[in-house]
Amino acid sequence: MLYASTDPATKRAQFRERLASGELLRVPGAFNPLSARLIQDKGFDGVYISGAVISADLGLPDIGLTTLTEVAGRSQQISRMTDLPSLVDADTGFGEPMNVARTVQTLEDAGVSGLHIEDQVNPKRCGHLDGKAVVDTDTALKRIRAAVDARRDPNLLIMARTDIRAVDGLDAAMDRAKQLVDAGADAIFPEAMKDLGEFEAMRNAVDVPILANMTEFGKSELFTTTQLSNIGVNIVIYPVTLLRSAMGAAERTLDAINADGTQQSVVGEMQTRARLYELLDYESYNSFDSSVFNFTLDNHF
Ligand SMILES: C[C@](O)(C(=O)O)[C@H](CC(=O)O)C(=O)O
Ligand SMILES: [Mg+2]
Known part of the structure; x- marks a missing residue:
């Protein structure tokens, strides 16, 4: 009745445990709190809270128009409805490193289990579109250090997303991923990987969990859970899939x-x-x- 009974700290601890197991966690995007219930009912492992979905829900394109308040509000509504861990898309962190710190604490208070911060310039755009630009390494690392220092629950998963693959290629993406891990990132979201071989290369480049984004009509083929788990991917998201279906x-x-x-x-x-x-x-x-x-x-x- 009402909201889920598992509290945010427990969900975060459970998320960490599941990730440590090395199995592939399947995490569809909830387009509203009710769909988070459905995701749990169907036996999935987590709920993704997509920036693209929050913007589309408001009738807006995903170009950095949504505010931290809007994302945190939706994150709270969705997270409290499920016993599953939730992973929220925090875009670029909504500003400078100090804003990133505030973003982390605000989303932590909203009850999420993890969040990802990306290295795109502001205003960001969908990671599967052309013409993206990324910030320099120093700025990217500052965002992650600020995020890691700001969390109060050490189990809150800070994931670094890098969009550099589409700009400077796979080698640059692997270099940046390693640096993001050194800066304290708990996990890596390599955006817009071209094929399975690229995911595999990224898997071997870092020793933290990695995420595969199986968004439709994007730059990556839609790989199966077997293909992804065979190469050691830890989380697969289907970010906009339920919204597109609905x-x-x-x-x-x-x-x-x-x-x-x-x-x-x-x-x-x-x-x-x-x-x-x-x-x-x-x-x-x-x-x-x-x-x-x-x-x-x-x-x-
Ligand atoms: C994962 C993503 O960041 C999202 O907001 O859901 C988007 C998804 C999409 O636009 O298809 C992305 O940039 O890949
Ligand atoms: Mg997004």
């Missing part, structure tokens, strides 16, 4: 109403009322207050 379904429904004058042809694809209520744990509100609960599955199909 929006695709919404378009088809609107088209059906336009074409047929009724949504009847797509009702079979919809989540049923019963399933929604199951996810909402409607029934347990009954024991709290029977005057509120009046739903039984019997009357619905």
